[in-house]
Amino acid sequence: MRRGVVLRSAWKMGRGYFFSESKKEAWLLLLIVISLNLFLVYITVELNIWQGNFYQVLQLKDHRGFLEAIAIYAGLAIILIVVKGAQTYFRLLLQINWRRWLTKEYLRRWLDRKSYYRLQFVHKDYADNPDQRISEDVDLFVSLTLRLSLDCLHDMITVISFVVILWNLSGLLVVAIFGYTFMIQGYMVWAAFIYAIFGTYFTVKFGKPLIQLDYDKQKYEADFRYSLIRVREYSESIALYGGELAEEKNCLAHFSYLVRNFRQIIQVRKQLTWLTTAYAHIAVVFAVAAASPRYFAGKIQLGQLFQITDAFYHVQNGLSFIIDSFTKVAHWRAVVNRLNGFLVSMEELDIKMISSSRGECKIGSDIHLSQVSIYKPDKIVLIKGLKLHLPKSKSLIVTGASGCGKSTLVKTLAGLWKNYDGNVSIPNPRESLFVPQKPYMPIDTLRNALFYPDIKRKITDEEIGSLLEKCCLPSFKNRLNEFGDWGKILSLGEQQRIAFVRILIHQPKWLFLDEATSALDEVNQEIMYGLVKKFLPDTAIISVGHRQSIMRYHQLCLNIEKDTSWSLKAVKI
């Protein structure tokens, strides 16, 4: 991204907090931090003046003046210490408040309208590792933006303050070259400017590759961490397969990208360190050498010499903002790129709904599909020209060979799958419940796992206990307050029965069961379907399944063929 675009994107991301409902608190904190920052510059100026006096009294062997100077220094140092501590406190307070606001905002955008699911179909580079972007990149963006802007402000005010001092102290330098005489007023200021311009030019020239390298580093770090998380997530399956070596190879492959990237970074950092260290050290000699002609000519005293070199140091140091902060600026630009890419991807989802769908999806009272063709992401057709009308009173079973598109049809009816042509009318999602083969189990209490995602009506523990008993899970009645990773604790069959307890708790009008009883024996499957029929007689069931035994709970059967054709028949019992 070009510099202007980076700044515009950073402004777009950063300004929200300062114009949000928390704007009063935001501006107040910012004002306090800036004021303390300015006060710190003022103390530095006072210290510079003190330095001039101090060396002067030393040179004059003025003992009383010496003691007074020490007392002034102690007073200034105490103020400096207190103000620095307060400035750090308020800066970090602003940082965490800003981060909290921005994290909420990114989280809301990511979870809104199922973007977290649909993002997988977007340009992968712009939306990889959203977890890292929300946790790490937001934190880095806020802390680096604050740090860099406050440092920049501090340096600007320092430069302005010390330019005045340095200008007054520099006096007039008379230079004779080839018979011409030049008189340079405030020559130390010009020297500081020229020195800083040269330093900045070479730093930007050598350090430029760091921007892309830092961007890649964030991505490789996230990929490596994700490969480790997957081992933790699938530990049982990996252990059963004995996949340790394969996982080690996979994790190390991700890590090798990190190492290669880091090697490139240290190459650039090495050159930058040489440059900045040389720059800082030469500055000391440069300042003394530039000021010395007037000292040796007896125009200034030792105290003034020290004061001039100190003032030169502050001006040149302030002008060297880019040089000192180049690594941070490169890191910040990479973070802005990543966060902006993420934001743009989510905005694209909202505008274009990111799909090749030419079809329309409406909310209606029934399921209605007219001439609907459903495609894979690679545009290969799965189901062609499907016509289906399912009123609330009817239940449907979808059958067909593995991979023919049964689950994709269910996802289309859930409004998740957008790769289709034709017109689709689906029931209100608030009246529907979709139960996949492996139901989602949050890491929470068993009660909350049963209520997932939430439950509006009041339900007592006795009712839950009775439902658990009915679903053949009596031993869990007394474990409702137990907190755990239920996806790992429960067997798949138990999880599928928990999903049926959820169905009975939520009482949906439309129930989509995608192989939701695949891990149950025939007896348990019959009990589960029987419970739904008995307690939710008005609920329409749309099942996906291979077993003949569930046919009888449905009136219609939609069979999908591998060649994309389909047939709809009444179920004969």
Ligand SMILES: Nc1ncnc2c1ncn2[C@@H]1O[C@H](COP(=O)(O)OP(=O)(O)OP(=O)(O)O)[C@@H](O)[C@H]1O
């Ligand atoms: N996100 C995706 N990206 C790429 N291909 C996909 C995606 N989702 C589904 N597919 C492909 O679409 C085809 C249909 O998948 P789907 O899960 O609908 O089949 P299915 O009939 O339910 O199979 P099964 O009976 O084995 O569960 C498969 O070939 C699958 O690989």
